[in-house]
Amino acid sequence: MNDTRRAILEALADGPVAGPALAADLGVSRAAVWKHVEALREADFEVESGADGYELxxxxxxxxxxIEFGLDAPFSVEFHESIGSTNDRARELAADGAADVAVVADEQTGGRGRLDREWAAPSGGVWLSLVCRPAVPPADAPLYTLAAAVATARAAREAGVDARIKWPNDVIVPEDGDYRKLAGILTEMEGETDRVEWLVVGVGVNANLDPDGLPDGATSVRAEAGDVDRRRFVQRLLAEFHRLRADLDGVVPAWRDLAATLGRRVRVERADGAVVGTAVDVTESGALVVETDENERVTVAAGDCEHLRPA
Known part of the structure; x- marks a missing residue:
């Protein structure tokens, strides 16, 4: 959104403003004001005209x-009514040198999760991918996944959902010793040995979706707390993520506060075999620490984590 249009929105949000007054304040013609107002209407802002002027x-x-209007984070937004994958589009933008872009879609037709698993992403959900260029080593990249999980969980909790985090990349709702999945996160990276070139953090949230249309074991914001204003949800998610990425030392403590995995008996599938035991902590780089039945502590950097019922 250009600066003039943003300034008009901010003025109209405070109440009716006459066109001539807007033109004088912004240093543009009355015709330019009218064109900007029409453009805002075409972007689905409800701007009314009355005796006292324009009002949002x-x-x-x-x-x-x-989404950009009132957003408390330095992301530009690229919106799609429908797209194959927001992560694919974000990777294209990253390869072209983009930074701090949020690719948002009403629906995805080719969404995917970890290990290229299919991810259903119909209209009504929150599907977005963030292009970041952090000045950090690759070892710190997992912290951005944890930050996205915290940001997503906090936005969901503000919407009335008892959202928690399952290591490493799921936002869940606990239920009778088990859980239902609310959101997933997929982070992709390009870099060298000592630095990250770019990160794409993909977030998929079952927002305003009927539970009957979701896979087994999944839930939605609608099912838990009723429909949410997706614009506001995305704004809160982006603002929280931006705040966390600016303070990486605070990511793990924030993650621990919302963790559903810590203290649980888990099974983590790794390429070299499974680790079974109790999840006792996460390291400062986001790896899971599991205390096995043999009283050994194993640090797991990556893997599929399953919560087990108590023995």
Whole structure:
């Protein structure tokens, strides 16, 4: 959104403003003001005209301009009604040198999770991928996955959902010793031995989706707490993620506060075999520490984690 259009929105949000007054304040013509107002209407902002001038009466549209308006984070937004994969598009942007872009879609037709598992992403969910260029070594890259999980869980909790985090990349809702999956995170990276070139952090949230259409073991914001304003949800997620990435030392403590995995008996599938025991901690780089039945502590950097019922 250009600066003039943003300034008009901010002025209209405070109440009716006459076109001539807007033109004088912004140093543009009255015709330019009218064109900007029409463009805002085309972007689904509800701007009314009355005797006292223009007034913004609603800004809840799910679009790039609406998400950017009032966003407390330095991300530009690329919005798609439908796209194959927001992560694929984000990787294209990253390869072209982009930074701090949020690719958001109403639906994905080719979404995927870890290990290229299919991820259903119909209209009504929150599907987004963030392009980042952090000045960190590759060893710190997992912290961005944890930060995204924390940001997603916090946004869901603000929406009324008892969201927790299952290591390494799922946001869940606990239920009778088990859980239902609310959201997943997929992080992809390009870099060298000593530095990250770019990170793409993909987040998929079952937001305003009917539970009957979800896979077994999944849930949605709608099922847990009713429909959410997706524009506001994305804004909160982006703002929280931005705050966390600016303070990487605070990511793991924030993750621990919301962790559903710590203290649980788990089975973690790794390439070289499974680790079974009790999850006791995460390291400062985001690896899971498991105390096995033989009283050995094993640090797991990556793997599929399953929560087991108590023996």
């Amino acid at each position: 009466v609603d800004a809840t549209a799910y679009s790039a301009p609406a």
